[in-house]
Amino acid sequence: MSAVSRQVVVLQASWEFADEVIKRGSRIFPEEELKTLYACIQCGTCVGDCPSGRRTAWRIRHIIRKTQLGMREAVLSDETLWNCTTCYTCQERCPRGVATTDVIRIIRNIAFEEGYALERHLAVARNFAKIGHAIPITDEVKEKRKRLGLLPVPPTTLSYPKALSEVQKIIEIDGFLKKIQR
Amino acid sequence: MRYAYFLGCITPLRYPGIEAATKIVLKELGVEVIELNGASCCPAPGVFGSFDLWNWLILAARNLDLAEDLDAKIVVTCNGCYGSLQEAHHLLEDVVRREAVNEVLAKIGRRYEGRTEVKHVTEVLLEDVGAEELKKRVKKPLKGLKVAVHYGCHFLKPSKIRGHGSPEAPTYLDELVELTGAESIDYLDKLMCCGAGGGVRAGRLDVALDFTLEKVRNIKRAGGDVIVTPCAFCHFQFDTGQRELMSKGLLDKPVPVAFITQLIGLAMGFSPDEMGLNDNFIPPKYLEKIS
Numbered sequence: 001m002s003a004v005s006r007q008v009v010v011l012q013a014s015w016e017f018a019d020e021v022i023k024r025g026s027r028i029f030p031e032e033e034l035k036t037l038y039a040c041i042q043c044g045t046c047v048g049d050c051p052s053g054r055r056t057a058w059r060i061r062h063i064i065r066k067t068q069l070g071m072r073e074a075v076l077s078d079e080t081l082w083n084c085t086t087c088y089t090c091q092e093r094c095p096r097g098v099a100t101t102d103v104i105r106i107i108r109n110i111a112f113e114e115g116y117a118l119e120r121h122l123a124v125a126r127n128f129a130k131i132g133h134a135i136p137i138t139d140e141v142k143e144k145r146k147r148l149g150l151l152p153v154p155p156t157t158l159s160y161p162k163a164l165s166e167v168q169k170i171i172e173i174d175g176f177l178k179k180i181q182r
Numbered sequence: 183m184r185y186a187y188f189l190g191c192i193t194p195l196r197y198p199g200i201e202a203a204t205k206i207v208l209k210e211l212g213v214e215v216i217e218l219n220g221a222s223c224c225p226a227p228g229v230f231g232s233f234d235l236w237n238w239l240i241l242a243a244r245n246l247d248l249a250e251d252l253d254a255k256i257v258v259t260c261n262g263c264y265g266s267l268q269e270a271h272h273l274l275e276d277v278v279r280r281e282a283v284n285e286v287l288a289k290i291g292r293r294y295e296g297r298t299e300v301k302h303v304t305e306v307l308l309e310d311v312g313a314e315e316l317k318k319r320v321k322k323p324l325k326g327l328k329v330a331v332h333y334g335c336h337f338l339k340p341s342k343i344r345g346h347g348s349p350e351a352p353t354y355l356d357e358l359v360e361l362t363g364a365e366s367i368d369y370l371d372k373l374m375c376c377g378a379g380g381g382v383r384a385g386r387l388d389v390a391l392d393f394t395l396e397k398v399r400n401i402k403r404a405g406g407d408v409i410v411t412p413c414a415f416c417h418f419q420f421d422t423g424q425r426e427l428m429s430k431g432l433l434d435k436p437v438p439v440a441f442i443t444q445l446i447g448l449a450m451g452f453s454p455d456e457m458g459l460n461d462n463f464i465p466p467k468y469l470e471k472i473s
Contacts, residue, residue: 027282028235028273051374052382055392083389086228086380088339092349101340108232117233118385125233132222133191134229141195144461148202154194155217163220166244166290173289176237 014070025106039096040064046090058083076111125180132157132167185257186218186249192414199458203444211311224266228380242270243283247294255299261413265336268300321451323363330406334413362449369404378419394423407468409439425463438464
C-alpha cells in the first residue's frame with residue numbers, strides 16, 4: 001500500500017460557512033466587499049506573494065477554498081491561520097478583488113471565540129483589559145521617559161482611571177471580556 | 183495646525199524616544215501638538231482585529247471621539263495606530279454603522295460624529311509643513327548616509343483607503359528621507375513585512391523573527407547604514423527583534439534603526455540624545471559617518 005492514502009473523502013460542499021463569514025463581517029465592512037469571497041478561482045497569486053507562506057505552511061488559498069466549500073472546523077482549527085501578519089499583499093494583488101485579509105480577520109474572530117485562540121494572544125488581550133494597553137509599562141521605561149523630558153507615565157488610560165473604566169465597561173458590554181476570561 | 187498626539191502602546195511604553203523626537207520636531211516646525219488624555223491602545227489592527235473586530239471598531243471609535251471632543255485632528259507615529267484609527271474613521275463614515283457603534287458608546291456617555299481626521303506624522307510633515315519648508319530647516323545634511331527605508335505594510339495598505347499612491351512602487355517616504363540629504367537605497371523585497379503584525383510577533387515569535395532576518399540580510403547586502411521606519415511597531419521589531427536574533431546566534435552584526443522623526447530631527451540639528459537615538463538597543467553607529 002502506498003504511504004499516501006488515496007482514499008476519497010466524500011464532501012458535501014456548502015456555502016454555509018462562507019455565508020456565515022460574510023454575514024458576520026458585514027457588521028464591520030461593507031457587505032459587497034466581503035462577497036468577493038465567492039469570486040476566488042484558486043489562481044494562487046495570493047500564495048505566490050505571501051511572505052509568511054515562504055517560511056511556514058500557511059496557505060491563504062487553501063483557507064479561502066475550504067471556506068468556500070464549507071469546511072468550517074478544518075478552517076477554524078488550522079494552526080497556520082495565526083501565521084498571517086495581515087500585510088495585505090494578497091488582498092492588494094488579488095486579480096479577482098477578494099478581500100482576503102479582511103476575510104482572514106473575520107475567520108480568526110470566529111476561531112478566537114470558539115476556543116482556538118493562542119495562549120499568548122489571550123495574555124495580550126487580558127493585559128489590555130487590565131490597563132488599556134497591549135503591553136505593560138516597566139520601571140526602565142519610566143526612567144527613559146523622565147530622561148527624555150516626558151511624563152514618567154504617559155497620559156493614557158495608565159494615568160486616567162475614568163478613561164480606563166470606560167474601556168473596561170465597553171469590553172464588558174460588547175462581550176469581549178467573556179471571550180478572554182476562559 | 184493643531185494635532186492631538188495619539189501615542190498608542192509601543193511608542194510611549196517601549197520607544198519613548200520616538201515620542202520625544204516627534205514632539206520636539208513638530209514644535210520646531212510650528213505644528214501645535216496637544217496630548218490625547220485618556221487614550222487606550224488603538225486597538226492594534228492585526229491583533230485585536232483578529233480577536234474581535236466589533237470590539238476593535240468600538241474601542242477605536244472611543245479614541246476618535248477623544249480627539250473630536252478636543253476639536254483636533256489626530257497624529258500618529260505607528261502604522262498600527264494609523265491602520266486602526268484611519269480605517270475605523272473610514273468605516274464610521276457609514277451612518278448606519280456609526281449609529282450601531284454609538285449605541286454602545288452611549289453607555290459610557292460618548293458619541294462619535296465622525297468629525298476628526300487621522301494623519302500619520304509623515305503626512306503632517308510632507309503635506310502640512312511641506313517639502314520646501316523642511317528642506318530649509320535642514321541644518322546638518324546627512325550627506326553620505328545610506329538609508330534603508332522600511333515603509334511597513336499598514337502605511338500603504340489597504341491602498342484604496344490609505345491613499346499614498348502605489349503600494350507596489352511607493353516613493354512617499356524615500357522623498358521625505360532624501361530631504362535630509364541622506365540617500366534612500368533600493369534593496370531586495372523592500373516592501374516586505376517586518377514580520378511583527380497580525381499577532382505573529384506575540385503568537386509565533388520565531389516566524390516573526392525569520393521575516394526580520396530576511397529583511398536585515400537584504401538591507402546589509404545593499405549597504406544600508408540605518409533602517410528608517412514610520413512605524414513604532416516595525417521599529418520595535420527591527421531593534422528588539424535583531425537583539426533577539428543575536429541572542430539566538432542567528433545574527434552577527436545588526437543594522438541600527440531610527441524612526442523617521444528622529445532622522446529628521448538629527449538633520450535639523452538636534453542631538454542624538456534629544457532624539458532618543460541612544461535609547462535603542464542597537465547603538466547608532468551610523469552617527470560616525472555623518473559627524
